[in-house]
Amino acid sequence: MSPSLILACLWALSANVIAMTPSKDYHWRNAYILIAIGIPILGYVTMQHGPWIGLLVLAGGCSVLRWPVIYLMRWLRRGAGRVEIKGPAE
Known part of the structure; x- marks a missing residue:
């Protein structure tokens, strides 16, 4: 198992x-602490295993932090x- 998935499992x-x-x-x-730690782990998992595994890990994180x-x-x-985008003052 890769280090990124080990970190994701430890986070969960x-x-x-x-x-x-x-x-x-x-x-x-x-x-808030779990979100701050989980976002870099999610990026690491996505970088190593691609977007589909990253989406699975994201779904798992969303189920924990619903x-x-x-x-x-x-x-x-x-x-x-x-x-709202406003024009120049007239």
Whole structure:
């Protein structure tokens, strides 16, 4: 097994162990840390194994971190990502 897949498996294992521990902030701080660590691992897996395996690892990460993904989709659907382009002041 390649080092990138070993890192991805260790990330998934640690995410599941973290999910089993109690937390006062509903694991949001842990989710931010897991996202910050998981993005480079996802890039490493994609670089070594191609986009299809990268998409599988991304789907696995999204299934573990489902609430941040749900809130991101709600935010995008609400239109908070829209940018208004205005012309010069007249």
